Amino acid sequence: MSDAGPKNGDNSDTTDVPFSFMPSPDDMQHWTSVIGRAQQMMLEYAQTQAEGTNGAAALFDPAKWLDNPASQLWAEQTSKMWEQGVAFWTSLATLNPAMAPAAPAEAPKDRRFADPDWTQNPAFALIRQTYGLLSDQLLATTRQLPGLDDAARAKLEFAAKNMADALAPTNLALTNPEVLKRAVETRGESLLKGLKHMLADLARGQLSHVDPDAFEVGVNIATTPGKVIHETELYQLIHYAPTTPDVLAVPLVIFPPWINRFYILDLNPAKSFVAWAVEQGLSVFMVSWKSADASMKDIVWDDYIAAQVDAIDTVRDVLDVPAVHAIGYCVAGTTLAATLAMLSAKGAAERVKSATFFTAQVDFEHAGELKMFVDDGYLALLEQLSAPGYLDGRYMAATFNSLRGRDLIWNYVVSNYLLGNDYPPFDLLYWNGDTTNLPAKWHRQYLVDLYRDNRLVVPNSLSACGTPIDLGKIKTPAFIQAGREDHIAPLASVWRLMDHLAGPKTFLLAGSGHIAGVVNPPAAGKYQYWTGDSNAASLDDFVAGASETKGSWWPHWIEWIRAQDSAEIPAKGARIPGKGAKKAIEDAPGRYVKQR
Structure with a gap:
């Protein structure tokens, strides 16, 4: 490689201009x-x-x-x-x-x-x-x-x-x-x-952020021990093995978003919210949604609500308990709110002891840039792309990547294509590219009824399984977590949960965004969170009076969970996966999360 370059100016005042961008003659054969x-x-x-190509269309x-x-x-x-x-x-x-x-x-x-x-x-x-x-x-x-x-x-x-x-x-x-x-x-x-x-x-048909062969679900990612104990055509229910001699009497059911794989909450032992929750003495159950195929073309809003109720009742029956704690992450948190409203309308609210919302929205007035994808032109395009009865998950991945195009598209175009760099072995990026197909009818319904028309916050405008729902009837204790830099569920939008739920509410603001703001294990010592007056009249008032704490907010949450019910029982019998009324179907993480 030559460092020589053209020289400008006269002999008494020359300037060397670096010119290291040409191959040497000796390299031309190569x-x-x-x-x-x-x-x-x-x-x-x-x-x-x-x-025959399998590449995704524009x-x-x-x-x-x-x-x-x-x-x-x-x-x-x-x-x-x-x-x-x-x-x-x-x-x-x-x-x-x-x-x-x-x-x-x-x-x-x-x-x-x-x-x-x-x-x-x-x-x-x-x-x-x-x-x-x-x-x-x-x-x-x-x-x-x-x-x-x-x-x-x-x-x-x-x-x-x-x-x-x-x-x-x-x-x-x-x-x-x-x-x-x-x-x-x-x-x-x-x-x-x-x-x-x-x-x-x-x-x-998809931009790769990591080597697709660097991880294998169930081998070096999503490895917390457990058993699949129940399955339907829409989801599998995983029961994780306890690691403490005693467990909290009230179990925990986690509803992850069906637009992604559940193992964002179980990336590896050091980052796993699931493994950490088990270590805190919780009996943890995880819903693993099935990636849509043509057989799911008629799946709608009611089906996901019914699935949440089915999971709650299955856990109650297996463990013979009256109630569960529930977590809803992102869109699953939106549906959890509808589920709670339906249970409240039916006089069955006591089945859920508490509800935790991870970066979830129910009022979409301030839903951010994603609202741009709900006009008539885009909805018509989705209908064309969803002709088989489901939307290929690669389209949704491209949508989310476009919200941060500089970081999630062009950064990797330069690194992967122009520089020819090796792919980084990054589990979070692997998960980000592990796309999930969406039922076409339900996806359109979600965009129109919630994002575009904002009907969930209008009392009795929507029904769940035939029951008109009103979020103002929900009195279940709620823990509401938001990310300060969240571009998927903006902070101002998540705060609106505080305005629409009627029960006792605790609001927590986490540092970072939609993923890192949630997946922040205590051992990492990263970021921070803010707590304050959950009765504040507005988000601005909450922020003005909030106190900052360095590190993970998970310990604060588990204290809140224990405050709801601190009773413990021995971790034996039905508390061991597969030892109760529901026998083990297969080892965690199950088949559904591996289906493409």
């Missing part, structure tokens, strides 16, 4: 081999696709987002800005690089531009500044367009932000100095490896 192997890879991929049609009176003006101005930008970048070929300005020292930190060449090499410094200028202008133009309502403006801003992220010079090999240097250092092997990653992802 580069020829790399090109040949790349061509062979692409040929083999094309042949495979010709025989998630959405961006044109649907711009379906408003201002779209033509916005598109025209955007086009002009990027045309000017391309022309400006092209002009670099005739510029004296030494005359280009360096990036200003006060520029905000951006991990995409961490490589020193973005500031030290004049050409790349100019590219960076030009990109920053154009992306800022694009966002400013979007915000200033007249005649838009709040929903239309939010869609345009979201589209503009994603466009700006997609067009970053870091996403292209020829305008990313780190990629160019890596290619030269590896004699092209990094690009070849990146191409292999890209073709593999195209074949599976």
